[in-house]
Amino acid sequence: MSDIVLEGRNIVREYHVGGGLFGKAKTVQAVKGVNFTVEKGKTLAIVGESGCGKSTLGRILTLIDPQTSGELLIDGKPINIAKDKVTTEMRRKVQIIFQNPYGSLNPRQKIGEVLGEPLLLNTNKTAAERRELAMQMLVKVGLGPEHYNRYPHMFSGGQRQRIAIARALMLSPSLLVLDEPVSALDLSVQAQVLNLLADLQDEFNLTYVFISHDLSVVRYIADDVMVMYYGEVVEYGTRDEVFSNPQHSYTKTLFAATPKSDVESIRARIAKKKAAA
Amino acid sequence: MAQTNIQSGTSTDASLRRQLAEFWYYFSENRGAVLGLAVFILLIIIAIFAPWIAPHGPADQYRDAVLLPPIFQEGGRAGYLLGTDAVGRDILSRLIYGARYSLFIGIVVTCIALVGGIFLGVIAGYFRGWVDTVIMRLMDVILAFPSLLLALVLVAIIGPGLTGAMISIALVYQPHFVRLTRAAVMAEKTRDYVVAAKVAGAGPLRLMFKTILPNCMAPLIVQATLSFSNAILDAAALGFLGYGAQPPASEWGTMLADAREFIASGQWWVVTLPGLAILITVLAINLVGDGLRDALDPKLKRS
Numbered sequence: 001m002s003d004i005v006l007e008g009r010n011i012v013r014e015y016h017v018g019g020g021l022f023g024k025a026k027t028v029q030a031v032k033g034v035n036f037t038v039e040k041g042k043t044l045a046i047v048g049e050s051g052c053g054k055s056t057l058g059r060i061l062t063l064i065d066p067q068t069s070g071e072l073l074i075d076g077k078p079i080n081i082a083k084d085k086v087t088t089e090m091r092r093k094v095q096i097i098f099q100n101p102y103g104s105l106n107p108r109q110k111i112g113e114v115l116g117e118p119l120l121l122n123t124n125k126t127a128a129e130r131r132e133l134a135m136q137m138l139v140k141v142g143l144g145p146e147h148y149n150r151y152p153h154m155f156s157g158g159q160r161q162r163i164a165i166a167r168a169l170m171l172s173p174s175l176l177v178l179d180e181p182v183s184a185l186d187l188s189v190q191a192q193v194l195n196l197l198a199d200l201q202d203e204f205n206l207t208y209v210f211i212s213h214d215l216s217v218v219r220y221i222a223d224d225v226m227v228m229y230y231g232e233v234v235e236y237g238t239r240d241e242v243f244s245n246p247q248h249s250y251t252k253t254l255f256a257a258t259p260k261s262d263v264e265s266i267r268a269r270i271a272k273k274k275a276a277a
Numbered sequence: 278m279a280q281t282n283i284q285s286g287t288s289t290d291a292s293l294r295r296q297l298a299e300f301w302y303y304f305s306e307n308r309g310a311v312l313g314l315a316v317f318i319l320l321i322i323i324a325i326f327a328p329w330i331a332p333h334g335p336a337d338q339y340r341d342a343v344l345l346p347p348i349f350q351e352g353g354r355a356g357y358l359l360g361t362d363a364v365g366r367d368i369l370s371r372l373i374y375g376a377r378y379s380l381f382i383g384i385v386v387t388c389i390a391l392v393g394g395i396f397l398g399v400i401a402g403y404f405r406g407w408v409d410t411v412i413m414r415l416m417d418v419i420l421a422f423p424s425l426l427l428a429l430v431l432v433a434i435i436g437p438g439l440t441g442a443m444i445s446i447a448l449v450y451q452p453h454f455v456r457l458t459r460a461a462v463m464a465e466k467t468r469d470y471v472v473a474a475k476v477a478g479a480g481p482l483r484l485m486f487k488t489i490l491p492n493c494m495a496p497l498i499v500q501a502t503l504s505f506s507n508a509i510l511d512a513a514a515l516g517f518l519g520y521g522a523q524p525p526a527s528e529w530g531t532m533l534a535d536a537r538e539f540i541a542s543g544q545w546w547v548v549t550l551p552g553l554a555i556l557i558t559v560l561a562i563n564l565v566g567d568g569l570r571d572a573l574d575p576k577l578k579r580s
Binding site: 062063064088091094095096098100103104105106107108117118121122164167171 | 468469470472473474475476477478479483488491492
């Protein structure tokens with residue numbers, strides 16, 4: 001059995017809402033006791049509709065928000081940022097890529113600074129070394145060294161997402177949380193970025209937690225699939241298990257709602273229309 | 278590699294130049310702003326080269342030329358273009374030297390208010406919670422007083438004089454900057470790039486001042502210009518009331534105060550000219566401020 005990079009045991013996240021002058025304070029459970037494990041080099045896809053808690057879970061995994069209860073283990077070490085400070089060692093292990101590439105880059109920061117910042121803050125590398133590494137990383141994600149001195153507004157959405165990926169990889173993390181990384185991009189660029197992600201996974205032996213609501217993307221990239229519904233995990237298994245034999249009714253609805261574009265299904269749809277008319 | 282370096286160098290230059298060009302395009306659409314900028318630059322030149330431009334010293338008294346009218350009026354003398362005041366000082370020279378005081382006051386007050394306001398505002402907007410409450414309620418208390426009255430009280434505590442006046446005016450203007458900064462920081466704080474910097478390991482200080490603050494500067498620059506002119510106005514008011522710059526300083530407000538007895542008499546130039554100087558300066562800076570707002574605020578941009 002290969003080593004487990006990420007493990008969640010009964011993770012719960014609660015938000016306290018209201019408590020104003022007249023309203024009673026309410027507690028909303030965004031994530032209700034989630035269990036999962038991810039092995040090194042594999043991809044876990046978290047699927048679900050908007051507001052089902054998948055992004056909240058992603059933020060907990062990336063050590064941005066603390067979990068209310070439950071245990072989070074990264075490389076076998078338990079961590080709870082509500083109690084302990086996040087060490088640079090921990091920071092280097094987990095990185096995140098956001099959905100909207102237009103909001104995730106500082107408009108006043110040059111690409112070189114964007115890429116150099118994680119190194120500056122977490123390592124003792126000199127400016128020349130940082131520059132060299134950033135240049136190398138730009139080439140790896142399909143951009144060029146000439147982009148080093150440009151500002152984010154000079155790039156397209158796909159290029160920006162590549163920059164965000166480069167930034168996340170600068171610290172050579174073992175775990176990458178991808179929060180709907182391609183849903184803001186158009187289809188051809190989606191494919192490019194997904195291929196890039198797959199290549200990088202092979203090259204650096206990365207572990208991905210891939211948050212998405214796009215099932216075709218999930219089918220392409222995932223090893224394991226976890227389906228969430230109102231904060232609960234309703235289905236969890238390997239990709240083939242989940243896709244070929246969905247157990248929960250919500251998963252079935254989800255699969256049925258995916259638009260199909262192969263010739264067979266289009267023919268069937270037309271035939272159905274004709275029969276109805 | 279060398280070639281790519283050259284390329285990247287030119288591309289940043291081009292970007293900066295393009296940004297400046299874009300800024301100038303929006304700024305120059307506003308005729309008043311350009312006019313104000315011209316007057317303001319002229320004022321700066323006058324202030325810097327005052328000793329060479331002014332025909333007389335600001336405190337030189339000419340006993341043979343007391344209360345002379347300006348040259349274009351009957352009785353005016355060639356040596357005193359805008360006439361002289363009650364003790365025989367050349368008004369033009371005093372106005373020219375007064376420009377130094379006004380600009381100095383504007384710069385110092387704006388800098389103190391800006392630095393203090395940014396510091397408090399960023400802290401309040403970033404940490405929220407009780408820190409925010411304490412800072413903002415304190416600022417609300419300052420805002421609740423009429424500004425000139427509060428400045429007067431503060432001057433009375435610190436002691437009359439130019440330094441005291443500047444510090445108290447800066448304190449009075451502080452809350453505007455605090456509020457503006459806080460609002461901008463709160464809006465920027467939730468953006469993804471801030472979270473990304475946090476994940477990259479940036480501490481609170483770096484997040485506040487290096488990541489967030491540069492993205493909040495546009496409204497602050499506009500507010501700074503506008504309070505620059507207000508500071509000049511308030512300093513003149515304090516000088517007029519005798520709490521600002523003390524005689525024989527040629528500060529415009531103090532000149533007005535010296536001329537108080539001539540308001541109702543025939544010697545109109547002693548009163549009118551310092552007042553006009555204040556008016557033109559404040560108007561010019563306000564016009565520049567309006568132009569800056571139009572050019573820097575993306576919401577007002579007509580693309």
